[in-house]
Amino acid sequence: MPYVFITHLERVMDANKDLKGGIAVHGVTINNLRFADDIDLSSSSLQEATQLLNEQGKRLGLVINKAKTQTMVFGNNNIDQPEKIDDYTLENVTWFTYLGSVFTYDNHCSQYLWTRIGKATEVTKSIENI
Numbered sequence: 001m002p003y004v005f006i007t008h009l010e011r012v013m014d015a016n017k018d019l020k021g022g023i024a025v026h027g028v029t030i031n032n033l034r035f036a037d038d039i040d041l042s043s044s045s046l047q048e049a050t051q052l053l054n055e056q057g058k059r060l061g062l063v064i065n066k067a068k069t070q071t072m073v074f075g076n077n078n079i080d081q082p083e084k085i086d087d088y089t090l091e092n093v094t095w096f097t098y099l100g101s102v103f104t105y106d107n108h109c110s111q112y113l114w115t116r117i118g119k120a121t122e123v124t125k126s127i128e129n130i
Helices: 002-015 046-059 110-128
Strands: 023-025 028-030 032-035 038-041 095-098 101-104
Touching (some): 002 032, 002 046, 038 046, 101 110
Antiparallel strands (some): 032 038, 095 101
């Protein structure tokens, strides 16, 4: 059954490949990151990205888990109008962790550094007991 989910998710993401915005890497624009069922979208229009993802997902029987979905606007910790999916207001956050890396709205890396230092300290203390 996971193959059906992955195939449907690929179709949904193919529909989102034309979103405006994203990051250019060697001339290729990347507007989403995916790992398993986690999706990070990068777009110049938050509303366009979430609506398109929601509509395409519903068309194929996939539903966004609204309780686990959050938004973050880089460069601004407040947004004028919070994003909604089906009358559910999504939480706008100032930082989140994705695959072990910490991202913040202001691209400040101190949170990430403190997280890495904390993990290194834990490992060092566990080695002392050997």
